[in-house]
Amino acid sequence: MSERPARVLIVDDVAETRDLIEKILKFEPGIEVVGSVSEGESVVDALGDTSADVVLMDLHLSGIDGIEATKLLKKKYPWVQVVIISAYEGTPEEYRRAMKAGVSDFVTKEMFLKRTSN
Secondary structure, eight states: OOOOOOOEEEEEEEEHHHHHHHHTTTSTTTTEEEEESSGGGGGHHHHHHHOSSSSEEEEOOOOOOOHHHHHHHHHHOOOOEEEEEEEOOOOOOHHHHHHHHHHHHEEEEHHHHHHOOO
16 A cells, blocks of 8 residues: 655645646655645635645745745644745845754755755
């Protein structure tokens, strides 16, 4: 009997980025992309609809940023794993805020692409 795949929700305000991440993850064994949203304000409802285990959250979103969205998410779903993905390496202040909000990891999109392409 095989284990259930990790269910991933993608949060990024750029549609092309969401699509690219989803296409890449389709080829990763043990991962199932269950949805995507474009804004931090929608992530709590989206998680309830998809029952995701992991959220790949862009740092800079229109509206509230990924860290604030993580705070909202962790209040309602404290068990969900949140990985912040950013176009650039974060500042020490962003890392501190992210870890305090409950983020599991903080990676650049470039590093994410390298991790998934090996």
